[in-house]
Amino acid sequence: MQVEAITIAGEEEITERRAAVLDAVLALLVEKGAAALTMTAVAQRARCSKETLYKWFGDRDGLLSETVRWQASKVRAGAYDRQHLDAGALRESLEAFAANWLSVISSQTSVALNRVAIGQAEALGGLVLANGRFAIGERLKPLLLDARAAGLIAFDDAEEAFRTFFGLVGRDVQIRLLLGDRPPLDGSTIADDAARAANQFLALYGAKQQPAKAG
Structure with a gap:
């Protein structure tokens, strides 16, 4: 089944599955703080493999970087x-x-x-x-x-x-x-x-x- 893409003004398209991962990162930050934000914890919360996370984001810093962009994209003119x-x-x-x-x-x-x-x-x-x-x-x-x-x-x-x-x-x-x-x-x-x-x-x-x- 094709995953619908969410188009953000001025940004690249983000699939719903990828957006769900970024939302999982934000939820972990709220609940447990930055120290608990590991690729393993995100994979468990988002119900995906660590291999998928590394393929999409590279590493933890890349994951945090895209999470910043995702949250900032919610502010629109x-x-x-x-x-x-x-x-x-x-x-x-x-x-x-x-x-x-x-x-x-x-x-x-x-x-x-x-x-x-x-x-x-x-x-x-x-x-x-x-x-x-x-x-x-x-x-x-x-x-x-x-x-x-x-x-x-x-x-x-x-x-x-x-x-x-x-x-x-x-x-x-x-x-x-x-x-x-x-x-x-x-x-x-x-x-x-x-x-x-x-x-x-x-x-x-x-x-x-x-x-x-x-x-």
Whole structure:
């Protein structure tokens, strides 16, 4: 039987079976921590052979690398009609991105994975940045650029505009989570925080105002 492939925006196709293995890695990280993450343990949890894991991922570091990419791919900028982008659609897209990102980073799997990355910063730090923060920026910047072209917002630099929005969305949430705090992040709170971030961003970068400047 042919295995259906899951297509991730900007990423290669990942089969459902391979995705199940990556989800098994995340579950092990949450339940037992990085020390328990061995190829044997993953094979047992995912009900596959170690030979399959080595064939797909190379080694433990390769498995962790793809797990980082898999988790980061869950943050998406959302879909919008480029030809009919208006203020309402822009606000809706910004809020959807913010809510999606907050939901992902507040999950136990993201917290566990980020803690592993911090503990193995030399090996995984750059990978987490490249496939997390930097990749997410590249997914949202087209929306910002299209909104600028439509005269909805004004800015000089897309990276600076993204960093501003990213900061408005995240505030101190991620560092609090990594340090063991559990700020309230239920669905209603996330929706409210996403709307607040979008409102603040549009207040800063609205096209009728001067582009925001760093510093």
